[in-house]
Amino acid sequence: EAAVTQSPRSKVAVTGGKVTLSCHQTNNHDYMYWYRQDTGHGLRLIHYSYVADSTEKGDIPDGYKASRPSQENFSLILELASLSQTAVYFCASKDWGNQDTQYFGPGTRLLVL
Amino acid sequence: GQQVQQSPASLVLQEGENAELQCNFSSTATRLQWFYQHPGGRLVSLFYNPSGTKHTGRLTSTTVTNERRSSLHISSSQTTDSGTYFCAITGANTGKLTFGHGTILRVHP
Numbered sequence: 001e002a003a004v005t006q007s008p009r010s011k012v013a014v015t016g017g018k019v020t021l022s023c024h025q026t027n028n029h030d031y032m033y034w035y036r037q038d039t040g041h042g043l044r045l046i047h048y049s050y051v052a053d054s055t056e057k058g059d060i061p062d063g064y065k066a067s068r069p070s071q072e073n074f075s076l077i078l079e080l081a082s083l084s085q086t087a088v089y090f091c092a093s094k095d096w097g098n099q100d101t102q103y104f105g106p107g108t109r110l111l112v113l
Numbered sequence: 114g115q116q117v118q119q120s121p122a123s124l125v126l127q128e129g130e131n132a133e134l135q136c137n138f139s140s141t142a143t144r145l146q147w148f149y150q151h152p153g154g155r156l157v158s159l160f161y162n163p164s165g166t167k168h169t170g171r172l173t174s175t176t177v178t179n180e181r182r183s184s185l186h187i188s189s190s191q192t193t194d195s196g197t198y199f200c201a202i203t204g205a206n207t208g209k210l211t212f213g214h215g216t217i218l219r220v221h222p
Binding site: 031033035040041042043044045048058059088090094101102103104106107109 | 117154155156157158161199201208209210211212213214215
């Protein structure tokens with residue numbers, strides 16, 4: 001099965017600070033995604049990428065940037081963290097040829113104080 | 114945008130009982146998946162089921178595309194089935210997933 005890892009697994013940040021969440025996949029998947037999950041809700045797409053050095057906006061991109069420096073790595077950046085960005089963040093990857101099977105990382109729990 | 118509604122929001126069962134989870138979605142031109150989220154947070158894919166019926170173990174998924182609905186049936190529930198079940202629909206080409214709010218299932222021994 002595809003391996004998707006995330007770091008850190010949890011983080012406490014201060015309001016206005018910069019936060020970088022990292023995602024790494026080892027299966028040469030073309031697509032990578034960042035989602036956030038709020039308590040009691042499903043996942044919502046923030047940013048995604050289908051090729052290195054390119055990112056696309058998802059459904060809720062405001063307040064977030066993304067970076068795809070290589071096929072294996074996809075980062076989510078909060079330049080000025082806010083209280084409303086407290087959530088669990090999931091990274092996922094998917095192969096170009098396999099349209100619908102996304103493999104998810106274990107999640108990063110972010111608390112902004 | 115695309116919308117996904119799930120019901121019930123939560124469900125409590127005694128071990129051995131069956132469960133039926135429902136998902137309704139806004140467009141017929143979608144591909145539907147069911148996911149399970151462990152209590153610890155890990156998300157795993159259960160079914161990719163754009164239409165028809167699929168089985169795996171004690172789980173059965175039935176999607177009626179032209180009625181924009183899908184169901185997930187869990188037979189003979191076990192305590193290890195506890196967690197949250199999501200249905201999600203896939204956007205064409207991008208693979209973008211739109212999730213429902215989930216059904217929280219608790220199975221008591």
